[in-house]
Amino acid sequence: MKISIDDIKNAKDQSLKINFDNKIKDLSTEGNIVAELVFKAYGKYINASGKIVANVKLVCDRCLKDFIKKIEVDVDETYMLGHLIPSEDAHSGQEIELKDGDFVTEITGTDELDVDDLIYQSVTLNIPNPCVCDINCVGDPEMEKYMKKEISDPRLEVFKNLKIKEEGK
Numbered sequence: 001m002k003i004s005i006d007d008i009k010n011a012k013d014q015s016l017k018i019n020f021d022n023k024i025k026d027l028s029t030e031g032n033i034v035a036e037l038v039f040k041a042y043g044k045y046i047n048a049s050g051k052i053v054a055n056v057k058l059v060c061d062r063c064l065k066d067f068i069k070k071i072e073v074d075v076d077e078t079y080m081l082g083h084l085i086p087s088e089d090a091h092s093g094q095e096i097e098l099k100d101g102d103f104v105t106e107i108t109g110t111d112e113l114d115v116d117d118l119i120y121q122s123v124t125l126n127i128p129n130p131c132v133c134d135i136n137c138v139g140d141p142e143m144e145k146y147m148k149k150e151i152s153d154p155r156l157e158v159f160k161n162l163k164i165k166e167e168g169k
């Protein structure tokens with residue numbers, strides 16, 4: 001889903017509300033991602049704020065099982081419009097106050113905002129690390145045995161055999 005920057009500027013109070021209820025390519029979710037976002041224009045800046053709720057399909061880092069995690073994100077993202085926007089647009093009478101640490105995305109060469117991309121970035125940045133199915137998940141013991149076996153270096157097997165030979169002589 002994309003929205004036109006002109007639509008935001010032409011909206012009442014230069015503020016456009018979007019109700020998103022859909023899936024997003026590259027983001028595996030159970031059911032739709034639901035988001036309520038407000039895009040507001042301040043001269044050459046556009047601020048996106050609101051909330052995203054997604055039931056994301058993840059794989060546990062410990063037991064490698066699939067699980068679903070509800071991820072809720074409070075969005076507060078600022079876009080700076082690049083040189084393609086005529087300078088008279090800068091006189092909107094409103095100024096946005098940028099705080100330290102605010103993440104500003106510069107937009108050039110397009111007159112649209114990619115809502116899917118905003119949602120994708122917001123959700124994936126909020127996937128916890130480590131990503132575990134349960135805070136108490138200790139992993140699958142069978143799986144760990146298997147993993148240990150897998151990572152054993154075949155070259156070490158040679159040393160094992162040498163040792164046995166030495167002991168046997």
Ligand SMILES: [Zn+2]
Pocket residue numbers: 060061062063064065132133134137138139
């Ligand atoms: Zn787990």
